[in-house]
Amino acid sequence: MITIKEGVSQKIEGLRDNNYYVVADFDKTITDKKSNTTFSLFSKSGLYPKEYLEERNRNYEYYRPLELDANISSEEKEQIVKAWQEASYQLLLKYQVKEADIKKVLSMPDMLILREGAIEFIRYLNEKNIPLIICSAGISNFIKELLILNECYSSNIFIYGNMLEFRNGQIIDSKQEKIHSMNKNNIALSSDFYEKIKDKSYSLVIGDQLSDLNMVKKLPTTESISFGFLESNVDELRPYFQDQFDVVLEGGESFHTISKIIRLQR
Numbered sequence: 001m002i003t004i005k006e007g008v009s010q011k012i013e014g015l016r017d018n019n020y021y022v023v024a025d026f027d028k029t030i031t032d033k034k035s036n037t038t039f040s041l042f043s044k045s046g047l048y049p050k051e052y053l054e055e056r057n058r059n060y061e062y063y064r065p066l067e068l069d070a071n072i073s074s075e076e077k078e079q080i081v082k083a084w085q086e087a088s089y090q091l092l093l094k095y096q097v098k099e100a101d102i103k104k105v106l107s108m109p110d111m112l113i114l115r116e117g118a119i120e121f122i123r124y125l126n127e128k129n130i131p132l133i134i135c136s137a138g139i140s141n142f143i144k145e146l147l148i149l150n151e152c153y154s155s156n157i158f159i160y161g162n163m164l165e166f167r168n169g170q171i172i173d174s175k176q177e178k179i180h181s182m183n184k185n186n187i188a189l190s191s192d193f194y195e196k197i198k199d200k201s202y203s204l205v206i207g208d209q210l211s212d213l214n215m216v217k218k219l220p221t222t223e224s225i226s227f228g229f230l231e232s233n234v235d236e237l238r239p240y241f242q243d244q245f246d247v248v249l250e251g252g253e254s255f256h257t258i259s260k261i262i263r264l265q266r
Contacts, residue, residue, distance in 0.1 A: 002257065003248040011202075011225055011246075015262055017128040020202035023187075023215045026136035026143055026161070028208040030122075033231040033252065035113035038138030039088045042097045045105045052095045059087050061170065067181060068233050070210070071239050077211075078182040085137065085162075085180040092164070092171055099166040102141050112146060115229075118256030119150050124155040126258065135187055135215045136161035137180045158193045185214040194220075208232075210240055216247045227258055 024030060027037040036044055043056040052147075063084035066072060070079060072080070105111055125132045134143060140161035147153035159265035165174045177183075197203075203221040208229040216224055230237060231252065241248045249257060 001250040002253065002261075003242055003250075004261075005242075005246050008225065008246045011223055012262060013104035014223070015202055015225075017130060019200055020204055021200050022125060022134065022204045022206065023133045023219065024205075025184075025207040025209070025212045025215070026134055027138045028231070029206055029212070030115060030118045030134070031209075031231055032113040032115045036111055038112070038136070038142040041105045041111055041139070041142060042092065042095070042101065045101065045108065047101055047104065048097070054212040056088070057089055059084060059091075067209075068237070070233075070237055072143075074182065077230045078180075081137075081180040081182050082178070085178045089162075089178060093173060097164075097171050099141075099164075099169045099171075104144055106142065106145055106149060107195050112142070114146075114150075115255055117259060118158070119152055119260055121255040122152045122157075124158055125128075126152060129156050131193065132157045133187065133189070133193075133197075133198075133215075133219075134159045134161070135179075135184050136180075136211075137184070137240070138162065139164060153211055156196070158189060160187045160189075181209055181211045182214075184211065187215065187219060189219075198201060204262065210237075210244055212238070213244060225262075227261075231251065 040056060042048060043053040063080060066080045067077065122132065134157065136143060138161055140159050140163040143159055143161060146154065147157065162179050165172050198220045201222050203216045203219060203224045205216045205224055205226040206233065207213065207215065213226055226245045227247045227249060228241045230241045230248050230250045234250060247261060
């Protein structure tokens with residue numbers, strides 16, 4: 001099911017290949033709702049002790065419902081997801097994940113399931129040289145390697161996420177700020193990439209959580225058109241999504257749908 005706010009179609013008609021950029025979440029947005037998250041991949045790979053998966057699952061079962069709860073204030077939720085992110089990161093350190101295992105994990109079937117049409121959408125952006133910012137609370141190393149494997153990693157793509165640091169092939173503790181679902185408004189672009197987007201008239205924002213709308217908050221844009229994949233706590237979150245997203249996509253919609261919508265002006 002697709003819900004489009006009144007007046008959004010008029011904004012969409014103003015889109016041209018050279019006048020917008022895209023900001024997209026990764027986990028459960030570019031990937032399918034049934035996919036593992038990037039932070040869960042090492043624990044689910046079978047390359048590490050089963051205790052890692054058990055600890056990770058306990059954290060998920062506790063924190064995930066809180067992350068989705070629309071009745072929790074933004075201030076309280078930020079502390080919750082910050083604690084979850086730190087706990088997830090500490091597990092990576094505890095079980096000493098290895099850099100070489102990134103490619104091993106991605107070679108395993110169904111570890112990351114891309115949303116239908118996602119690769120075609122990214123390749124379209126590459127072809128038209130439309131800038132794409134992937135803003136993720138996940139692990140950037142997996143995201144970059146996945147795009148390389150699918151032959152769609154390009155200079156028009158900027159990944160802002162948690163890039164794990166390794167020394168001699170083994171993870172080391174990083175003092176960089178951890179990116180979680182509630183601080184995505186702090187995207188730090190390189191100066192070169194900022195030049196690519198600074199004069200664009202529109203930004204397209206694509207996510208699966210209300211907090212993803214903040215991704216574009218501090219980026220240059222005149223008009224923003226937002227797309228929200230609503231697939232968790234649907235009945236509870238539907239009124240919030242319909243109020244805050246311009247286009248709401250329910251029922252396992254794909255990137256083909258977004259492509260069709262933004263090309264209506266042609």
